[in-house]
Amino acid sequence: MKFDETAATDHAIAKAYVSFLVERRLDDDDAARAEFCRTAQVAPKLLYNNPHVNQIASIFAKRTNMERVANMTVREYLRYHYYYVHQAYKYGIPEMQQTWLGHHIIKSPEDCWVYQELLYATKPDIVLELGLMFGGASVFLANILKLMGHGEVLGIDITFKNLKHDPRDAGNITYLEGDSGSARILDEVARRCEGKKVFVIADSDHEKEHVLKEIRLYSKFVNVGSYYVVEDSLNDLMGYHPVPNEGPLAAAKQFLTETDAFIPDLRLPEKYLMTLSPHGFLKRVK
Amino acid sequence: MKIAIAAAPTIDRNAAAAKLAGGKARIVADPGRALVQSRGFQTMYEVPRDLQTELRLQLFDLHAAELDKGGDVVFDHCVAEWIADWMRWHWAALSTRAWDAAFAKAAELAKRYDKVELLTDGPKRGYDGYFWLDEPNARQVAELLPFVLQKLGAKI
Numbered sequence: 001m002k003f004d005e006t007a008a009t010d011h012a013i014a015k016a017y018v019s020f021l022v023e024r025r026l027d028d029d030d031a032a033r034a035e036f037c038r039t040a041q042v043a044p045k046l047l048y049n050n051p052h053v054n055q056i057a058s059i060f061a062k063r064t065n066m067e068r069v070a071n072m073t074v075r076e077y078l079r080y081h082y083y084y085v086h087q088a089y090k091y092g093i094p095e096m097q098q099t100w101l102g103h104h105i106i107k108s109p110e111d112c113w114v115y116q117e118l119l120y121a122t123k124p125d126i127v128l129e130l131g132l133m134f135g136g137a138s139v140f141l142a143n144i145l146k147l148m149g150h151g152e153v154l155g156i157d158i159t160f161k162n163l164k165h166d167p168r169d170a171g172n173i174t175y176l177e178g179d180s181g182s183a184r185i186l187d188e189v190a191r192r193c194e195g196k197k198v199f200v201i202a203d204s205d206h207e208k209e210h211v212l213k214e215i216r217l218y219s220k221f222v223n224v225g226s227y228y229v230v231e232d233s234l235n236d237l238m239g240y241h242p243v244p245n246e247g248p249l250a251a252a253k254q255f256l257t258e259t260d261a262f263i264p265d266l267r268l269p270e271k272y273l274m275t276l277s278p279h280g281f282l283k284r285v286k
Numbered sequence: 287m288k289i290a291i292a293a294a295p296t297i298d299r300n301a302a303a304a305k306l307a308g309g310k311a312r313i314v315a316d317p318g319r320a321l322v323q324s325r326g327f328q329t330m331y332e333v334p335r336d337l338q339t340e341l342r343l344q345l346f347d348l349h350a351a352e353l354d355k356g357g358d359v360v361f362d363h364c365v366a367e368w369i370a371d372w373m374r375w376h377w378a379a380l381s382t383r384a385w386d387a388a389f390a391k392a393a394e395l396a397k398r399y400d401k402v403e404l405l406t407d408g409p410k411r412g413y414d415g416y417f418w419l420d421e422p423n424a425r426q427v428a429e430l431l432p433f434v435l436q437k438l439g440a441k442i
Contacts, residue, residue: 243329
């Protein structure tokens with residue numbers, strides 16, 4: 001086995017060991033290390049005390065996902081979730097995408113559970129969804145409402161081109177295609193929501209000004225005790241935006257300076273800690 | 287003639303480039319999108335710091351290769367735009383000497399233009415997932431452009 005003479009010795013040994021594991025399709029264990037040290041003529045102590053070996057072991061070891069996650073920081077876990085699950089459809093691994101009864105859904109399991117709890121607690125007549133993408137979340141929400149025996153989903157998106165199902169299949173979903181900021185859509189929503197208990201989930205364009213505009217337009221439909229959820233505020237914390245702009249979190253915080261009718265509910269919606277919408281569950285209190 | 291168009295990222299240059307080319311010169315599009323996407327990223331801004339420096343320097347090499355091809359050409363972009371954007375978002379990632387080297391390289395390229403067409407207004411560019419169409423950012427880049435062009439020694 002040849003080492004890279006231009007690299008630092010510990011780095012060269014680590015690289016050679018990774019190549020050894022990959023080429024032989026081995027997991028990192030004592031037998032593999034012994035074999036590597038014998039064939040590469042590396043003193044075992046140099047491998048066991050190599051500063052990179054723990055990171056190698058965390059990847060090349062037969063471990064359950066939980067064992068691997070236990071060694072991740074929360075930030076690493078969230079990054080893993082975002083790229084390998086939440087956005088898996090975008091990066092060529094659609095089989096990893098979260099699904100609800102076969103429908104691709106771009107949320108997190110914890111947040112979906114929180115929605116189930118909040119919907120049951122608030123019992124809305126209408127769940128107003130701003131931004132639909134595949135429509136899988138609409139099916140999820142509509143199914144929960146159906147199980148509760150009450151409520152329907154009203155979904156709005158500027159385009160239906162990404163929708164993967166016929167809303168009629170769920171029965172209690174209505175979709176409106178158009179700009180959420182347009183008078184036509186706003187009037188239609190006002191007509192449908194008049195006198196109703198409304199729960200809003202905003203998950204369209206994540207640029208701050210757009211999110212803020214939507215909150216200002218649609219928060220009035222939320223009844224006292226219900227929620228306006230500014231989704232994906234985690235983007236601001238994790239730097240997920242492809243451009244260095246502010247996003248949903250900044251919008252939510254600014255909106256809260258403009259009103260005392262809403263408060264950020266940091267307790268119930270964030271009780272599982274892992275939420276994609278930290279500080280984004282805005283509860284109407286008056 | 288080698289003509290480069292310099293403008294804020296929000297301005298569409300297609301019409302201006304076609305007019306300047308007059309059906310004779312070839313029109314070269316900004317290679318940034320293809321370069322960034324070849325590394326699996328959507329925009330330059332989300333590329334990790336060290337790789338971003340490397341890619342921003344590679345843009346200069348790609349530009350030099352286009353200038354080397356000869357003949358009449360209209361670039362729908364300009365090295366000054368890349369420098370302005372670099373200064374706005376990535377400047378702190380470079381040491382003083384490395385910045386001097388990068389700027390000198392950009393100046394060599396800028397001096398090879400016969401003319402820079404500085405657009406201060408024009409139709410709005412459509413969203414394509416690469417160029418960032420944020421108006422305040424565009425204004426800031428536009429404010430930097432005349433200064434950068436002057437420092438690069440470009441002929442406006």
